[in-house]
Amino acid sequence: MRLAYYPGCVSKSSGREMDISTKAVCSALGITLEELEDWNCCGATHVSNELTAVGLAVRNISQTDLPIMTSCSICYSNLRSALQRMDDPNIKSRVNDILGKEHEGAKIRHALDVILEVLQKKNSDFLVVSLKDLKVAPYYGCLMTRPKGVDSPEFPTIMEKLIKILNATPMEFRLKTFCCGGPIFMPQQEVAEDLAFMILSEAKNTEAEIIVTLCPLCHFMLDAKQKTLEIKRGDNIGLPVLYITQLVGIALGLGPMELGLELNSVSPFDIVERIYERHTKG
Secondary structure, three states, X not given: OEEEEOOOHHHHOOOHHHHHHHHHHHHXXXXXXXXXXXXXXXXXXXXXXXXXXXXXXXXXXXXXXXXEEEOOHHHXXXXXXXHHHOOOHHHHHHHHHHHOOOOOOOOEEEHHHHHHHHXXXXXXXXXXOOOOOOEEEEOXXXXXXXXXXXXXXXXOOHXXXXXXXXXXEEOOOOOOOOOOOHHHOOOOHHHHHHHHHHHHHHHHHOXXXXXXXXXXXXXXXXXXXXXHHHHHHOOOOOOOEEEHHHHHHXXXXXXXXXXXXXXXXXXXXXXXXXXXXXXXXX
């Protein structure tokens, strides 16, 4: 499988572990990624001008004829939203004039969907470490399933399908599509922190051992902010928050450095050791 790869801005900064693990997992699965040579911001949620946001996204899309894969759910949502907005003749005409080329459309895929497709066909060829008995809280956040595409916006199950293929156990997690609070963190910090802590507490109540997510902003709120939230609320959560690509990489037998596990704020190394102990005991 050969795909164009759109990493997005965060993958080169605070979300490097997402980029590192995505490339490592795709390489292990025989997926060839060709990073867009001159990519720019996807238009992100903070770009309020519709034409500017669409133009930024379409500039990326127009650089390749290959299907485009990204591992960031924000980028995934924005690129797909831009394609839908290009159905408006007025917007399409103005964006094409600015870019100086005719946009012909494209297929946008998320790394989760791509990885699931490969493992559904030949999971026994790739899985090295069994994740049996590992309890996982799947957290989608707001944007992975919006606009509607490969899964239901309100009741998605695609991440659970992948978790089961890895022989782990997806927990019933009622807040899996709730907002993490990230988009309102600057103007409404207390409200944002309340949302994040509610999600973490609910995940803990399911008896999950880890949370997996797809979004760097969600990862920031649940992972990087977790210790601060524990101190403010006087309650210990202690749940590692992994990108789904990091979890898949563990099952593929990839090492911690290959998956950027040392970059996670809540150390996942204790749970990784437990995974290997369970695996060796059969």
